[in-house]
Amino acid sequence: MKAEIIAVGTELLLGQIVNTNAQYIAQGCASIGLNVYYQTVVGDNRERIRQSFSLAASRADVIIATGGLGPTQDDLTKDALSELFGLPISIHGPSMEKITAVFQSRGIEMVKSNERQANVLEGCTPLANDNGLAVGVALTHEGTHYILLPGPPKEMKPMFDQYAVPWIRSVMGEEASPLYSKMLKFAGIGESSLEHRLIDLIDGQQDPTIAPYAKEGEVSIRLTTRACSEAEAERKLADTEREIRSRVGEYIYADRDVPIEYELVSMLIAAGRTVALAESCTGGLVSEMLTAVPGSSAAYRGGIVCYTNEAKKELLGVPAHVLEGEGAPGAISSETAILLAQNAMERTGADYALSVTGVAGPAESEGKPVGLVYLGVAERGKPAEAMKLQLSGNREAIRLKAAKQALYVLWQRLKH
Amino acid sequence: MKAEIIAVGTELLLGQIVNTNAQYIAQGCASIGLNVYYQTVVGDNRERIRQSFSLAASRADVIIATGGLGPTQDDLTKDALSELFGLPISIHGPSMEKITAVFQSRGIEMVKSNERQANVLEGCTPLANDNGLAVGVALTHEGTHYILLPGPPKEMKPMFDQYAVPWIRSVMGEEASPLYSKMLKFAGIGESSLEHRLIDLIDGQQDPTIAPYAKEGEVSIRLTTRACSEAEAERKLADTEREIRSRVGEYIYADRDVPIEYELVSMLIAAGRTVALAESCTGGLVSEMLTAVPGSSAAYRGGIVCYTNEAKKELLGVPAHVLEGEGAPGAISSETAILLAQNAMERTGADYALSVTGVAGPAESEGKPVGLVYLGVAERGKPAEAMKLQLSGNREAIRLKAAKQALYVLWQRLKH
Known part of the structure; x- marks a missing residue:
């Protein structure tokens, strides 16, 4: 079967928002083996909405639309379709009761136009909106299948997943062949280096498909296959x-x-261990990542952001002769990384400590190049160690990669 | 004039990527007074690309397409248009020279298909690609104006801004009426509270338009007007x-x-002052924001992430009787916020210190509700102060709002 996606909304044509709905629906279609041939965006204009549906009906079996179901006079999708099909609009009782009840419970007088959100096309299957007021529509008309979804993603996504997809699968019958996918998450290796080591698999891929991608300092591979059974x-x-x-x-x-921070926090909690941080160039990012994990207080002991040499001396006791002066290793060195990790562990009483010191850019520092980063790792009862990285990208990317790499170093140590 | 945007690429139809190009181009069109009536996405299929252009030509004056200009056999946009118009493909000399030179400089043998990236339609204006190899096209054919841009955003955006927009403005002539806009950035006030105080202006807006929005803990208003002159x-x-x-x-x-962190760092540097941080529930986020600003080492003295009570005691000397025991104020209190700020200032030697302690969720803490946050602010020579916030949203939102609010508190103090 062929499908099309129509997104209705002048805000999309003006570029005020990006059309994430189309992507979400497209992914959903792909996952059930429904091929999308076109996506269209049209404004809040009755005539052009009608023309878009009419064109889509001439080339697709399933048409999935979002937007234009709200209460205002600009919300025209149902009216346009009613005109196009010559099907009357009727009121969906349960939706109308819900709308009335919501306004009553808020103690606000309901503006008449809100009733429009209970409109459906006669003979359709209404799709419940569990996160808003506008009811959705599923309808088969002259052999073509239509789905009307609301525009706000928080209403659209659950309605699509819970009500529209099962309906579409039922009209697709045996044609629906689900996609299964699995994600592998990588740390400690860059995207290009990973691709290089898998290049023959990626180039020769058929089934499963192998899709590597990098985002926010992490590298992932998604494996996807189409199959009749799990x-x-x-x-x-x-x-x-x-x-x-x-x-x-x-x-x-x-x-x-x-x-990776979620995995690391789980491992630390399972082991009954804690970690402390001493961050220079990452400026608190590693601490922020770890403490973003709910329950991390059982694993994260404390952190020091020693962005300046003063802070490295005052807060973490790095001797001045290590940091400054001719022949000194400097702030960006394995010596400093080791001292930062060692002292952070001791001052906090943690079982492990990680340190990060380097040049995030935009300019070099201490005559050392942008992207040079030293990670330190300390563990109770063992000598602290440091490792050197040369990272690429802008300031933000270098900070992100350095932070993820530090987390990976501890993850690796805990695993072995 | 009416415009349409066509994005070519099967990866869009599969939902593998989101169509940010359409948004970018739509914004650009709006900014020069060019009205976009439709956006279309079509896959890498010669016949359907041709049909999409043919349809667009029947309803628009300007058609702007992205994607399908690359070296592979799936890159079909120029071929499809050549067929549709009966216009031969020719080679753009300078682009071909550039492609050859790039491969030579990399020491890689050039695969023949790369030459396709120098293809143009006969009689067109080639658009230089300063960030890639595929040359763009601007062409007027039978009264309709066409722009072909590459798909990768880092190539598309500069080509659109620098070469396509001036060309479009030239064909629009006097119809091009630029939009002017201005952004106002807010801190210390929530989106709904801001809207409430401006509701009559927002509802009654005509020209300029007033568009409030919230993103990543910040609230902005964009004012936009169309005018003949600056x-x-x-x-x-x-x-x-x-x-x-x-x-x-x-x-x-x-x-x-x-x-706001950029503004704050500038103000601190201008005043020759420094700030230190003591963060509990924000877990390093405020430090991360401040140190993300290039040059912040002149203004940011250091930070301590005291996520646990142990860290509050060990790293910042908060007495146990303040934190724990019956009748104690607890970690989430104005007393603790004040001590954290005061002690962070003293231990780092900074001129100011900020502290954040609260309940980011998902569960309550010390019997205190999710979203309750105390900010502390210390200033050399003055008694430290604390303020209480009740923030809404999930864990991430509460951390973000608390961090931005802390920055605002110091910004306000420096301003007065």
Whole structure:
């Protein structure tokens, strides 16, 4: 079956918002084997909305629209379709009761136009809106299947997933062939280096498909396959995963979409251990990532942001002769990284400490190049160690990569 | 004039990427008074690309397309248009030279298909690609104006801004009536409270338009007007800005799109002052924001992330009897906020210190509700103060709002 997506809204044509709805719906269609051939955006104009549906009906079997279901005079999708099909608008009783009740409970007088949100096309299957007031519509007319969804993503997404997709699957019948996918999450390896080591697999991919991508300092690979059953999908995905693990398994920290800080906090809690941070060039980012994890207080002992040499001396006791003066290693050095980690561990009483010191840019520092970063790691009862990284990208990217790499270093140590 | 945007790429139809190009181009069109009536997405299919252009030509004066200019056999936009118009493809000499030179300089043998990136339609104006290899096209054919841009945003955006927009303005002639806009940035006030105080202006807006929005803990208002000259635009924008300032001026920290941490760092540097941080519930976020500003080492003295009570005691000397035990104020209290700020200032030698302690959620803490946050502010030679906030949203939103509010508190103090 062929599908089209129509997004209705002048704000999209003006570029005031980006059309994330189309992407979300497109992904949903792909996941059930429904092929999308076109996406269209049209403004809040009755005539042009009608023309868009008419054109879509001439080339697609399933048309999924979002937007234009709200209470205002600019919300015209249902009216346009009613005109196009010559089908009257009727009121969906349960939706109308819900709208009335919501206004009553808020103690606000309901403006008449709000009733429009209970409108449906006669003979349709209404789609419940669990996160808003405008009811959705599923309708088969002259052999073409239509879905009307609200525009706000927080209303659209659950309605699509919970009510529209099952309805579409039912009209697709045996044509619906679900996609199964699995995410592998990597740390400690860059995207290009990962791709390089898997290039023959990526280039030769057929089924499962192998899609690597990098986002916010993390690298992921999504494996996707189409299968008749979960068991078949699992078998196909497992074969590919095994091959990937045999080459780069040491960098895989999770087989689901989770940031490394969540994995690390879980491991620390399970081990009954805590970590402290001493951050120079990352400026608190590692601490921020760790404490973003709910429950992290059991694993995160404390952190010091020693962005300046003064702070390295005052807050973490790094001797001046290490930081400054001719022949000194300087703030950006393995010596400093080791002292920062060691002293952060001692001052906080943590079991481990990580330190990050380097040049995030935009300009070089101490005559050292942008992207040069030293990580320190301390562990109770062992000598602290440091490692050197040369990272690429702008200031933000270098900070992000350095922070993720520091988390990976501790993750790796805990794992072994 | 009417315009349409066509994005070419199967990855868009599959939902693998979001169509940010359409938004970018739509904004650009709006800014020169060019009305976009439709946006379309079509896959890498010659026949459907041709049909999309043919349809667009039947309803628009200007058609702006992105994608499908690359080297592979899936890059079909120029071929499809060549067929549709019966115009031969020719080679753009300078682009071909550039492509050859790039491969030579990299020491890689050039695959023949790369030559396709120098293709243009005969009689067109080639648009230089300063960030990639595929040359763009501007062409007027049978009274309709066409622009072909590459798909990767980092190539598309500069080509659009620098070469396509001037070309479009030239074909629009006097119809091009630029939009002027101005951003007002707010801190210390929530979006709904801001809207409430400006509701009559927002509801009654005509020209300039007044668009409030909230993103990443910040609230902004964009004023936009269409005018024949910059002087006229400035006059119109100034009238509206004056009215807004008379109501909520105290919360405006900038009249351009800049995060408050940039303003704060500039003010601190100008005043020759430094700040230190003691963060509990924000976990390093305020430090991360401040140190994200290049040059912040002159203003940011250091920070302590005291997420646990142990860290509050060990790293910042908060007495146990303040934090724990029956009748103690607890970690989430104005007493603790004041001690954290005071001690952070003293231990770092900074001129100011900020502290943040509160309940980011998901669960309550010390029997105190999610969203309750105390900010402390210390200043050399003055008694430290605390203030209480009740913030809404999830864990991430509460942390973000608390961090921005802390920055605002210091900004306000420096301003007065």
